[in-house]
Amino acid sequence: MANASHGNPILEVRGVEAAYDADPVLRGASLQVAAGDFMALCGPNGSGKSTLLRIMARLMKPSAGEVVLHEQGIDTLARRALARKLAIMPQSPRTPPSVTVRELVAYGRSPHTSWLHPAGAEDRAIIDRAVDTCDLHALAPREVQSLSGGERQRAWLAMAIAQQPGVLLLDEPVSALDVAHQLSVMALLERINRERGTTIVIVLHDINLAARYCRSLALMRDARIHAAGPMGAVLTEAHLETVFGVPARVRRLHGVTYPLCTFGDSRA
Numbered sequence: 372m373a374n375a376s377h378g379n380p381i382l383e384v385r386g387v388e389a390a391y392d393a394d395p396v397l398r399g400a401s402l403q404v405a406a407g408d409f410m411a412l413c414g415p416n417g418s419g420k421s422t423l424l425r426i427m428a429r430l431m432k433p434s435a436g437e438v439v440l441h442e443q444g445i446d447t448l449a450r451r452a453l454a455r456k457l458a459i460m461p462q463s464p465r466t467p468p469s470v471t472v473r474e475l476v477a478y479g480r481s482p483h484t485s486w487l488h489p490a491g492a493e494d495r496a497i498i499d500r501a502v503d504t505c506d507l508h509a510l511a512p513r514e515v516q517s518l519s520g521g522e523r524q525r526a527w528l529a530m531a532i533a534q535q536p537g538v539l540l541l542d543e544p545v546s547a548l549d550v551a552h553q554l555s556v557m558a559l560l561e562r563i564n565r566e567r568g569t570t571i572v573i574v575l576h577d578i579n580l581a582a583r584y585c586r587s588l589a590l591m592r593d594a595r596i597h598a599a600g601p602m603g604a605v606l607t608e609a610h611l612e613t614v615f616g617v618p619a620r621v622r623r624l625h626g627v628t629y630p631l632c633t634f635g636d637s638r639a
Contacts, residue, residue, distance in 0.1 A: 479533030
């Protein structure tokens with residue numbers, strides 16, 4: 372299947388290749404992400420998902436190809452200019468010691484402020500809104516390291532929201548959380564996408580979470596993008612069996628419009 376976009380692309384990956392030592396981790400990956408989309412990157416371990424996300428965020432340089440944001444190569448953007456357009460939440464981000472939730476969220480304004488232009492009333496209002504959006508008002512004075520895993524994830528999300536990026540990239544933000552916190556974080560991301568129009572690309576292991584909350588899907592296998600496009604077109608039994616190497620069923624439950632995927636015995 373072509374790596375298609377269903378809308379005007381805001382972020383494009385063009386023929387990207389990358390390797391660690393002599394081992395290829397991306398082979399000619401091309402992907403278009405539509406403005407306002409909520410896209411999941413899924414695939415087995417080692418398929419290149421996190422590497423692709425790091426290259427999208429310019430945390431890693433590809434050996435070939437390019438990433439284009441708003442029709443401009445990200446390598447041509449100054450660091451602060453890129454940070455005003457795009458934010459990334461890596462796996463298990465490290466929190467500086469003794470930092471409170473509000474202080475962490477305030478770091479999101481750093482691309483927009485400087486010693487010549489310190490944070491002002493507008494920046495403080497943006498921080499307040501980010502805290503409120505992530506339901507962190509009661510936790511704002513607490514140190515981030517004292518929070519539960521789900522609360523900490525919401526604090527990091529609030530920092531990314533305060534950055535006011537047009538594109539938000541997230542690398543497995545729910546993998547270490549219990550089911551209730553996974554659903555809470557995914558519902559929050561869905562609301563941010565819907566209400567703010569933020570374009571979101573998220574690496575997920577759980578296909579059912581992707582099907583429930585995301586509108587687009589890119590499936591990766593063997594360092595390549597196997598298929599990408601609208602969820603309904605990509606989330607098929609044939610694609611899942613090829614990508615994950617096990618029989619798959621895609622079903623729809625009564626009254627529920629999103630698919631339920633099961634792996635294993637295809638007769639189940």
